[in-house]
Amino acid sequence: MDGRAFVLGMEVVGAGLALIAGIGPGIGQGFCGGKAVEAIGRQPEAGGVITRTMLIGDAVAESTGIYALVFALIVMFTNPFASKL
Numbered sequence: 001m002d003g004r005a006f007v008l009g010m011e012v013v014g015a016g017l018a019l020i021a022g023i024g025p026g027i028g029q030g031f032c033g034g035k036a037v038e039a040i041g042r043q044p045e046a047g048g049v050i051t052r053t054m055l056i057g058d059a060v061a062e063s064t065g066i067y068a069l070v071f072a073l074i075v076m077f078t079n080p081f082a083s084k085l
Contacts, residue, residue: 008079015075021068025061032057 036054040047074080 011075011079015072018068018072018075022065025065028061029058032061 032054036050039050043050
């Protein structure tokens with residue numbers, strides 16, 4: 001087996017595994033949104049504070065998915081390990 005082909009194949013597998021990290025933020029944001037709606041239903045007068053806190057939490061959670069996407073793109077298109085062969 002050609003070493004370069006193996007390294008390129010493993011880079012693709014690594015990029016795919018990195019994109020699995022996108023599942024976590026999606027689940028977390030859905031859970032956060034549902035709980036925010038419940039909280040606003042219980043205390044409508046606190047809706048602004050709850051919404052602001054929810055949006056800050058969603059932004060932090062989304063950054064995890066964006067970091068995973070950037071890592072996957074770097075691995076896929078720069079091939080950092082292929083030059084070591």
